[in-house]
Amino acid sequence: MAFSAHEIQPQELSIVTTVAPSLQYSLKSSFSGDTATGPLLQSAVSPWSVPGSVSAWSVTDTADASSTTTATGREGASLLPKSTGVALLEQLSLLPRNDLAKFVAHNPSSIKQLVSNPPSARQVASLWSTMDSAGKASWLAVAPGVFGNLEGVPFGVRDTANRNYLRESIADLTSGIKSGIGRGELVAARARLQMLQQVQAALVTPSSASSATPPQARHLLSLDPSGVGRAAVVVGDLSTADYVSYLVPGMFFTVDGQMVDWTVIAQDLNSEQENWVSLLSKTDPSMAGKKVATVAWIGYQTPGLTGITSLGLADDGANKLGSSIKGVQAARAGHEPFVTIVGHSYGSTAAMIELAKGGVNVDALVLIGSPGSAAQSASDLAVRGDNVYVGEAAWDPVVNTAFYGSDPGAASFGAHKMDVSGGVDPITHKLLAPAIGHLGYFDAGTEAMRNIALISLDRDSLVTNGTTMDASRTLRWSNLRWSNLR
Numbered sequence: 001m002a003f004s005a006h007e008i009q010p011q012e013l014s015i016v017t018t019v020a021p022s023l024q025y026s027l028k029s030s031f032s033g034d035t036a037t038g039p040l041l042q043s044a045v046s047p048w049s050v051p052g053s054v055s056a057w058s059v060t061d062t063a064d065a066s067s068t069t070t071a072t073g074r075e076g077a078s079l080l081p082k083s084t085g086v087a088l089l090e091q092l093s094l095l096p097r098n099d100l101a102k103f104v105a106h107n108p109s110s111i112k113q114l115v116s117n118p119p120s121a122r123q124v125a126s127l128w129s130t131m132d133s134a135g136k137a138s139w140l141a142v143a144p145g146v147f148g149n150l151e152g153v154p155f156g157v158r159d160t161a162n163r164n165y166l167r168e169s170i171a172d173l174t175s176g177i178k179s180g181i182g183r184g185e186l187v188a189a190r191a192r193l194q195m196l197q198q199v200q201a202a203l204v205t206p207s208s209a210s211s212a213t214p215p216q217a218r219h220l221l222s223l224d225p226s227g228v229g230r231a232a233v234v235v236g237d238l239s240t241a242d243y244v245s246y247l248v249p250g251m252f253f254t255v256d257g258q259m260v261d262w263t264v265i266a267q268d269l270n271s272e273q274e275n276w277v278s279l280l281s282k283t284d285p286s287m288a289g290k291k292v293a294t295v296a297w298i299g300y301q302t303p304g305l306t307g308i309t310s311l312g313l314a315d316d317g318a319n320k321l322g323s324s325i326k327g328v329q330a331a332r333a334g335h336e337p338f339v340t341i342v343g344h345s346y347g348s349t350a351a352m353i354e355l356a357k358g359g360v361n362v363d364a365l366v367l368i369g370s371p372g373s374a375a376q377s378a379s380d381l382a383v384r385g386d387n388v389y390v391g392e393a394a395w396d397p398v399v400n401t402a403f404y405g406s407d408p409g410a411a412s413f414g415a416h417k418m419d420v421s422g423g424v425d426p427i428t429h430k431l432l433a434p435a436i437g438h439l440g441y442f443d444a445g446t447e448a449m450r451n452i453a454l455i456s457l458d459r460d461s462l463v464t465n466g467t468t469m470d471a472s473r474t475l476r477w478s479n480l481r482w483s484n485l486r
Helices: 005-019 071-079 085-092 097-106 108-116 121-130 133-142 155-179 183-202 255-280 312-331 346-357 447-456 468-472
Strands: 218-224 230-235 243-248 292-298 338-344 364-368 388-391
Touching (some): 085 108, 085 121, 097 133, 121 312, 155 183, 183 218, 183 230, 183 255, 243 255, 243 312, 255 292, 338 346, 338 447, 346 364
Parallel strands (some): 338 364
Antiparallel strands (some): 218 230, 230 292
16 A cells, blocks of 8 residues: 555655665765656657667657658558557568568557567567577667567577667767757757666676676666666676576666666675675585576666655556566576565565566565565565565664555564674674665675575575574575574
């Protein structure tokens, strides 16, 4: 349940001043979860076509299905007016490249629908497997932003397509800005360019000079620059990873403002995970050679100052998160990885909405800084093995508020406690820092990051919970599960 504005307002003001991303990680405090901060470029011309062939920065639609002036455009509109989803993809895959390009250019609403309301991951995977090389090449050349965002397409293909689209879009926007456009279009073009440049910067893999283990390469899983934008950057290789973690952000996080910072956090968690894989493999041969991938996912519009009283954006985020995870499971069918969702703040609420529906199943769920759940119990969530964990930091004004229903931190909810208060690691004997405040969970070297890494590696018996049992959590426990310890 969502609380009314007058019920939440006193706490809301406190939360905003405490959790605004500007206070840590150099995040912007624009409070721009909605459209109040100014226009972003929202071209009606398909933003997923090749930018060089169809303007990516024009804000007016110069052609649609009803005003097509080319023969192919009219033919495409007349033959495929009601086709959607996989049926549309199947028919378009039969068109020669030039005709496909014209259809994409002159039917932006149909193309936009493919990305905003795509076919299922399994349908796409099946279609992709039956397409010939020429058909695949045509789609990737004409509309890289379409297939780059379709769940079920191989991850390497998506990364290449999205990078091509990103590079071409930046070049096209830069050229358009330099050539001189109207003031309104100029503001919109600069906003979109800044967003895309943030994604480009997030894809840069850091040097290995500052780390004993060379950082894994980064990949662009998804990119949708329309509206406030959506994107996901992966640290590691989703096609081979044994363990996959999704980082789902909460309020005030945007692609424009936080994509780089969110990817840095994913990198830090990925490094923590790799360090534990190396350590665990010394006593557990089954861990030798295991691979991890960590997804910095900003795949939905998070709420700003005016949106936190509603679950509307959480519902949308839940659907999109579920679709993305289904994409991983479809692409890895028969060899599915261990999937963990790490939901922070409003992102935890969105994750629980999706898992409560049962539309997707995951192997572990970590809830940190959570403002509440629509589900009444951890047992209501589609999480295998009872692997639901909750972490609550000191001076975090969001936890225990139950803004959106039940409190995941309450004993009645049934989630396992994950200690984030700091201390000495019982295995490495290193000092672990406490998580403080709403954004402190992701600081490198904290007990929170240690425990998140171990949960995501299916080593929950080693997760500290602040009890006297923590001193006994040594590597000899690494193959045990909580069910064996009760």
